[in-house]
Amino acid sequence: MKLKPLFRLSQKTNYHFVKYFKLCLGLSIAAILGTIVLLSTSGLNFGIDFKGGTLIQIQTPVATDAGHLRTTLSHLGLGEIQLQAFGTDTEFLIRFPEQPGGPDAQKVAAEKVLAAVPAGSKELRREQVGSTVSKELITAAIWALVFTNLGIFIYVWFRFEWQFAIGAIVSLIHDVMFTLGVFAFFRLDFDLTIVAALLTILGYSINDTVVIYDRIRENLRRYKRLPLGDLLDLSVNETMSRTIMTVGTVFMALLALYFFGGEVIRGFTFAMLFGVLVGTYSSVYIAAPFLIIIGVKRDWSGEKAGSGQKNVAVPAGAKAKEALPFQDGDADEDEADEATKPTSQAEASKAALAAVSARKGGAQRPPARAKGQPRGRSKKRG
Amino acid sequence: MFGFTLHFSRWGAAVVLFLSIASVVFALPNAIPLSTYESLPSWLQLPRMPLGLDLRGGTHLLYSIDTVQLKKDWLQTLQTDARRALSEEKIGHGGVVIAGGQVRVNLKDPSKLGDALARLKKLAQPLSPSLISGQSSGGLDLAVAPTESGAITIEPTQAGILHRVESAISRSIEVIRRRVDPEGTTEATIQAEGQDRILIQVPGLAPAEVKARVGTTAKLTFQLVDQTESVETAQANGVPPDDLLLPDAEHPGSFILVHKEVLVAGDDIVDARAGYDSTSGGLGQRAVSFELNGRGAVAFARVTRENIGKRFAIVLDNKVMSAPVIRSEIPGGHGQITGSFSLDEVNRLSLLLRSGALPASLSIIEERSVGPTLGADSIEKGKTATIVGFLAVSGLMIAGYGLFGLFSVIALVINIAIVVACLSLFHATLTLPGIAGIVLTMGVAVDANVLIYERIREELRGGRGIVGSIEAGFDRAYATIIDSHLTGLLAALILYAFGSGTIRGFAVTLSFGIVSSLFTAITVTRLMVSTWLRETRPTVLEI
Numbered sequence: 001m002k003l004k005p006l007f008r009l010s011q012k013t014n015y016h017f018v019k020y021f022k023l024c025l026g027l028s029i030a031a032i033l034g035t036i037v038l039l040s041t042s043g044l045n046f047g048i049d050f051k052g053g054t055l056i057q058i059q060t061p062v063a064t065d066a067g068h069l070r071t072t073l074s075h076l077g078l079g080e081i082q083l084q085a086f087g088t089d090t091e092f093l094i095r096f097p098e099q100p101g102g103p104d105a106q107k108v109a110a111e112k113v114l115a116a117v118p119a120g121s122k123e124l125r126r127e128q129v130g131s132t133v134s135k136e137l138i139t140a141a142i143w144a145l146v147f148t149n150l151g152i153f154i155y156v157w158f159r160f161e162w163q164f165a166i167g168a169i170v171s172l173i174h175d176v177m178f179t180l181g182v183f184a185f186f187r188l189d190f191d192l193t194i195v196a197a198l199l200t201i202l203g204y205s206i207n208d209t210v211v212i213y214d215r216i217r218e219n220l221r222r223y224k225r226l227p228l229g230d231l232l233d234l235s236v237n238e239t240m241s242r243t244i245m246t247v248g249t250v251f252m253a254l255l256a257l258y259f260f261g262g263e264v265i266r267g268f269t270f271a272m273l274f275g276v277l278v279g280t281y282s283s284v285y286i287a288a289p290f291l292i293i294i295g296v297k298r299d300w301s302g303e304k305a306g307s308g309q310k311n312v313a314v315p316a317g318a319k320a321k322e323a324l325p326f327q328d329g330d331a332d333e334d335e336a337d338e339a340t341k342p343t344s345q346a347e348a349s350k351a352a353l354a355a356v357s358a359r360k361g362g363a364q365r366p367p368a369r370a371k372g373q374p375r376g377r378s379k380k381r382g
Numbered sequence: 383m384f385g386f387t388l389h390f391s392r393w394g395a396a397v398v399l400f401l402s403i404a405s406v407v408f409a410l411p412n413a414i415p416l417s418t419y420e421s422l423p424s425w426l427q428l429p430r431m432p433l434g435l436d437l438r439g440g441t442h443l444l445y446s447i448d449t450v451q452l453k454k455d456w457l458q459t460l461q462t463d464a465r466r467a468l469s470e471e472k473i474g475h476g477g478v479v480i481a482g483g484q485v486r487v488n489l490k491d492p493s494k495l496g497d498a499l500a501r502l503k504k505l506a507q508p509l510s511p512s513l514i515s516g517q518s519s520g521g522l523d524l525a526v527a528p529t530e531s532g533a534i535t536i537e538p539t540q541a542g543i544l545h546r547v548e549s550a551i552s553r554s555i556e557v558i559r560r561r562v563d564p565e566g567t568t569e570a571t572i573q574a575e576g577q578d579r580i581l582i583q584v585p586g587l588a589p590a591e592v593k594a595r596v597g598t599t600a601k602l603t604f605q606l607v608d609q610t611e612s613v614e615t616a617q618a619n620g621v622p623p624d625d626l627l628l629p630d631a632e633h634p635g636s637f638i639l640v641h642k643e644v645l646v647a648g649d650d651i652v653d654a655r656a657g658y659d660s661t662s663g664g665l666g667q668r669a670v671s672f673e674l675n676g677r678g679a680v681a682f683a684r685v686t687r688e689n690i691g692k693r694f695a696i697v698l699d700n701k702v703m704s705a706p707v708i709r710s711e712i713p714g715g716h717g718q719i720t721g722s723f724s725l726d727e728v729n730r731l732s733l734l735l736r737s738g739a740l741p742a743s744l745s746i747i748e749e750r751s752v753g754p755t756l757g758a759d760s761i762e763k764g765k766t767a768t769i770v771g772f773l774a775v776s777g778l779m780i781a782g783y784g785l786f787g788l789f790s791v792i793a794l795v796i797n798i799a800i801v802v803a804c805l806s807l808f809h810a811t812l813t814l815p816g817i818a819g820i821v822l823t824m825g826v827a828v829d830a831n832v833l834i835y836e837r838i839r840e841e842l843r844g845g846r847g848i849v850g851s852i853e854a855g856f857d858r859a860y861a862t863i864i865d866s867h868l869t870g871l872l873a874a875l876i877l878y879a880f881g882s883g884t885i886r887g888f889a890v891t892l893s894f895g896i897v898s899s900l901f902t903a904i905t906v907t908r909l910m911v912s913t914w915l916r917e918t919r920p921t922v923l924e925i
Binding site: 003004005006007008009011057059102103122123124125126127128129130132133137140141143144147148151152155156159192193195196199200202203204206207208210211214215238239241242245246248249250251252253254255256257259260261262264265268269272 | 436444446589745746747748749750751752753755756759760763764766767768770771774775778779780781782783784785787788814815817818821822824825826828829832833836839840843861862865866867868869870871872873874876877879880881882883885888889892924925
């Protein structure tokens with residue numbers, strides 16, 4: 001069976017992401033500040049989930065002019081009543097706030113609305129949320145976001161280092177704020193499904209970040225003296241084809257949902273589409289370069305060696321072998337592997353130099369050291 | 383290193399193959415039309431995914447029980463009980479009043495304090511042990527204590543109130559079940575939510591119908607009409623403390639003054655039927671005739687015997703349905719409620735009375751309903767989106783990785799089958815956001831394959847041989863796959879914990895999707911690749 005790939009993404013990209021870090025950080029900070037201003041002034045356009053009130057989706061028998069219907073409805077005296085065409089010109093969403101006078105008043109208001117829409121209209125959906133419930137939903141949504149961030153922070157801290165955890169969390173908060181900003185700016189409906197989208201975006205964004213972090217950690221072990229900026233660039237470049245491919249498949253799936261999944265989940269899908277882009281951007285341009293700001297441990301050599309040898313200085317040559325232990329440390333193969341790396345020349349000479357002083361740490365290390373260590377920390381990365 | 387190599391033992395391969403086939407088998411019932419499914423013999427009817435209300439149409443109502451009213455009612459009962467208890471013991475009292483959440487008994491003779499206290503303490507009921515943990519009330523629902531001024535206070539304890547609310551909720555659920563689903567045929571969900579709420583989910587019924595069935599509290603009481611004072615003076619000078627001014631259902635707009643004391647309550651009704659007023663020869667008004675149990679019948683007989691010539695009010699949900707004059711003692715516990723009812727109304731009222739009264743009034747705090755057309759539409763759109771999403775993701779994977787892309791598409795099919803099979807076996811409801819979760823899973827699940835394949839390419843470029851590159855690609859990608867999946871799963875699980883309703887459906891499919899893609903990436907894809915390597919022994923790797 002011959003089935004060949006139709007295209008291959010370039011494997012040897014050499015972009016300088018870190019160079020743009022300051023610019024990106026500036027832009028992102030500006031955007032986040034803008035979001036904060038927006039949130040504290042006009043706020044989010046809360047749907048009834050978070051504001052309380054009633055939503056009715058109707059289907060009119062004939063095409064109806066939204067503007068005309070809106071005028072009719074606004075004369076009912078039900079407070080701020082919203083009308084929104086829902087995909088077609090025969091389906092509409094009508095929203096009105098909670099009426100003073102409890103559930104009965106709400107029911108009367110709904111009847112008034114249904115009496116005011118064109119005769120023969122069908123009620124497709126109704127959602128009515130009381131203010132007690134909507135307040136609880138807001139609290140639950142905030143807690144969900146907080147706990148997700150906290151959980152991810154702890155996980156990344158445990159699996160990497162605290163610097164990585166901070167970088168990850170900064171990029172996650174960045175993603176949430178960005179998405180909130182877009183919803184506030186365009187006055188898009190913000191309801192429970194958007195919160196679900198936010199959490200999913202967090203899940204996606206951290207996924208992306210972790211893949212890059214994994215590569216950074218691997219390269220930190222491999223290239224001990226490469227300037228951090230170059231190392232970050234290298235790691236992002238090495239994972240670039242994967243990033244593009246995965247964004248591609250996720251985007252395909254989301255576009256299918258956006259165009260074919262119907263109006264009911266369009267808000268959710270929109271948030272996701274946007275969030276996936278922001279999440280990818282933040283992984284590449286924020287989470288990775290952020291490590292420069294807070295600095296990151298360069299000496300990963302003594303990383304919890306099994307027999308209590310802590311922080312034994314291991315020269316780069318030994319390091320390079322550790323990073324590629326699976327073919328019995330075959331020197332030829334390792335070098336071939338190294339040759340593909342941009343810095344192979346420098347590394348090779350360093351390795352040669354270091355080999356002289358390699359006795360101490362390298363030789364005494366138990367063989368098991370190379371094959372997997374406790375805490376998964378120094379395991380090789382993919 | 384996770385100790386994975388390309389080599390599969392015969393057993394390992396068999397297990398992976400078995401799990402994959404099993405998941406496809408358990409997912410299949412969802413792929414056939416409902417009519418075909420129902421015509422299958424029952425042993426072949428493997429479970430299907432239950433569809434959420436947003437897909438099949440139906441009503442979701444969240445009711446909140448009126449705890450304030452519940453407590454008020456309780457205090458009123460206590461007031462009556464205390465009076466009765468004292469008069470049984472022949473202890474004179476200078477007023478039994480409700481004040482500040484307690485019943486306060488003032489005694490005429492301070493020397494009777496001990497006797498009165500002993501008697502009133504008997505009103506307190508022990509609580510079931512599970513509820514009294516950590517309570518200092520000694521496990522009683524009431525705290526009866528003397529005050530410094532020689533009076534006695536009766537106050538519900540915290541545990542007592544909790545118990546009241548809890549039992550009111552569970553009784554309400556029973557009552558609602560009898561009303562909403564009298565034959566037990568609809569798949570209605572009626573359950574407690576939090577401490578003082580009831581969630582009702584009924585597929586296939588419009589909210590108006592469900593609300594009408596849940597109906598009113600249907601609290602029926604018989605109370606004497608206060609004929610010593612006119613309604614007008616009560617309206618002008620304030621209602622006497624022991625009376626209530628209730629609207630008259632027979633004459634809308636007018637009121638009737640009734641005594642607060644409940645003589646007979648609807649709890650004692652054992653049967654109720656719709657019919658016609660028996661006193662007018664079957665031609666008159668519609669009526670609901672009811673039958674009381676033994677205790678109710680005795681009380682009813684006593685009350686009617688003692689109050690001949692007086693009017694008594696039949697009060698339903700704080701409205702006086704009728705207030706006839708008692709002509710003679712009514713033994714046997716039969717009675718009827720007349721009024722200008724429609725046929726529907728008498729039928730409904732008799733059902734409400736039969737099913738028992740709700741112990742407290744309920745109010746709707748959340749309502750969500752989806753019509754059947756929108757539900758069917760959502761299913762269709764969900765299907766289209768799933769198919770299009772699958773084709774798009776598959777196309778991209780095959781275009782990007784050739785044969786290996788095809789492997790990941792097969793793994794993706796098994797992945798989706800596992801999600802659907804899990805939903806079916808665990809009876810996890812599929813909602814529209816749930817479908818979105820499945821489609822999203824397709825996009826995210828292939829990420830594991832992408833990671834592996836990209837790594838293989840890197841290793842190939844590094845000059846490794848075919849087998850070596852593939853082995854290294856799988857091996858090195860695993861740690862990343864596990865890291866990225868676990869963090870994604872974390873977010874999905876938190877979404878499940880905090881989400882409600884249809885959102886949970888999304889969290890469920892997403893979580894299943896993440897776990898199953900971890901499984902397929904580690905086993906299914908690897909098995910396919912290793913089999914392919916063994917069978918074809920390729921000399922060039924087209925990836």
